[in-house]
Amino acid sequence: MFHSMSSFEDSYQRPIVSVDLAIFALTAAGLEVLLARRGGAPFAGAWALPGGWIHVDEDEDLEAAARRVLRDKTGVATPYLEQVGVYGSAARDPRGWSLSVTYMALISLDAAALQQGGNVIDVAWSPINGEAVAEPLAFDHAAILKAAIARLRNKVEYSTLPVHLLPEAFTLGELQAVYERLLGRSLDKSAFRKRMAEVDFIEPIEGEMRRASNRPAQLYRLKQARTTVFFDRTI
Numbered sequence: 001m002f003h004s005m006s007s008f009e010d011s012y013q014r015p016i017v018s019v020d021l022a023i024f025a026l027t028a029a030g031l032e033v034l035l036a037r038r039g040g041a042p043f044a045g046a047w048a049l050p051g052g053w054i055h056v057d058e059d060e061d062l063e064a065a066a067r068r069v070l071r072d073k074t075g076v077a078t079p080y081l082e083q084v085g086v087y088g089s090a091a092r093d094p095r096g097w098s099l100s101v102t103y104m105a106l107i108s109l110d111a112a113a114l115q116q117g118g119n120v121i122d123v124a125w126s127p128i129n130g131e132a133v134a135e136p137l138a139f140d141h142a143a144i145l146k147a148a149i150a151r152l153r154n155k156v157e158y159s160t161l162p163v164h165l166l167p168e169a170f171t172l173g174e175l176q177a178v179y180e181r182l183l184g185r186s187l188d189k190s191a192f193r194k195r196m197a198e199v200d201f202i203e204p205i206e207g208e209m210r211r212a213s214n215r216p217a218q219l220y221r222l223k224q225a226r227t228t229v230f231f232d233r234t235i
Contacts, residue, residue, distance in 0.1 A: 013096070013097070015088065015096070015097040015098055015099045016093055016095060016096055016097065016098035016099065017053070017054055017098070017099045017100075017101070018051050018052060018053055018054070018098070018099070018100050018101070019051055019052060019053075019054060019062065019065045019066045019069055019100070019101050019102075019103065020048075020049045020050070020051035020100045020101075020102045020103075020141070020144065021034075021049060021050050021051060021066060021069055021070055021073075021102070021103050021104070021105055022049055022084065022102065022103070022104040022105070022144065022145055022148035022149075023049075023050065023070065023073070023074060023104075023105045023107060024104065024105065024106050024107070024148075024152060024165070025106075025107050025108065025109040025112065025125065025165060026109065026165040026166075026178060026181065026182075027109055027125060027127075029127050030127060030128070030181060031127075031128045031152075031181070031182065032125040032126055032127050032128060033049075033125070033126055033128055033133060033145060033148075034049075034050060034073065034074065034112075034114070034123060034124075034125055034126075035047040035048065035049065035050075035123070035124055035125075035126045035133065035135065035137075036048055036049070036050045036051075036073070036116070036120040036122070036123050037120065037121050037122040037123070037124075038119055038120065038121070038138060039119050039120060039121035040119050042093065042094045042095060042138070043138035043139065046136065046137070046138040047126070047133075047135040047136070047137055047138065048137055048138040048139060048141050049102075049137070049141045049144060049145065050069060050070075050073045050120070050123070051069060051100070052065075052068075052069045052072070052118070055068070062083070062101050063081065063083075063103075065101075066081060066083075066101075066103040066105075067081065070105050072115065072117070073114070073115055073116075073120075073123065074107060074111075074112040074113065074114060074115070075111075075112060075113035075114075075115065076105075076107045076111050076112055079105045079106060079107045079164065080105065080106040080107075080161065080164035080228065081103055081104075081105050082103060082104055082151070083101065083102070083103050084102045084103060084104050084144070084147055084148045084151055085102055085144075085147060086099065086100070086101050086102070087099070087100045087102060087140060087143075087144060088100065089140075092139050092140045093139060100139075100140075100144070102144050102147075102148070104148040104151060104152060106152075106161065106162075106164035106165050107164070107165070108164075108165060108166055108167045108168070109125075110167055111167070128149060131145075131146045131149050131150070132145065132146060133145065152182075153182065156179065156182045156183055156235075157183070157234040157235055158230055158231045158233070158234050158235065159228055159229065159230045159231065160199060160201050160227070160228055160229045160230075161228055162175070162178040162179050162182055163175060163178075163201070163202070163222060164228075165178055166178060168221055168222075169205055169208060169219045169220070169221055170219065170220055170221075171210055171217040171218065171219060171220065172192075172193055172196065172217070172218070172220065173217060175196070175202075175220070176189065176192050176193075179192070179235065183235075187235065192235070195231065195235060199229045199231060200223070200229075201222065201223055201224075201227050201229045202220045202221065202222055202223060203220060203221060203222075203223050204218050204219070204220055205218075205219045205220065205221050
């Protein structure tokens, strides 16, 4: 005896599936993450990581869904994006069994134009202190954020990842400052510049300089958009 497709589908409950983003930027205060205040149940009024449902008629794959959510919330279309993990259980969402595919994005603060809409009534940058933010987060987003922060800080030690927190044009001094702020320690200037030259991932912008107090500084850019190079040893 064969069941119709509709009766077959009705016999299985589908989990709630969303894409959630830990969107990082560097401000004058340090590393911050974008939070969205929820306008409806569950957790109405609580802060959470920005996210959204997968649009099966629009999103080609998971990364496309993540890029759409990011674009909708920040206006940024081509950031550094990396999947952090998949989180699922029967208890994380009171509406039922749910699954969250989580990404982290690194963007330059000056490129972001924060937007709200849908179930979001406010968006704001929140400083990261240690492995968390001051605000209690909805669902299991505190644990997700902790994992994303750990991933980011670990990669700073052996990759060019921090460059994605800078504007499109930057000086070597600004690049070193980003590393130092994320690592929480000073780096030797000559050793840092030697390492950057070795991995060969940036190029000078011909004729572009930034005026400084002592002498103009050469501006650089990524050789290839969204490039991330891994070092053979920690910085």
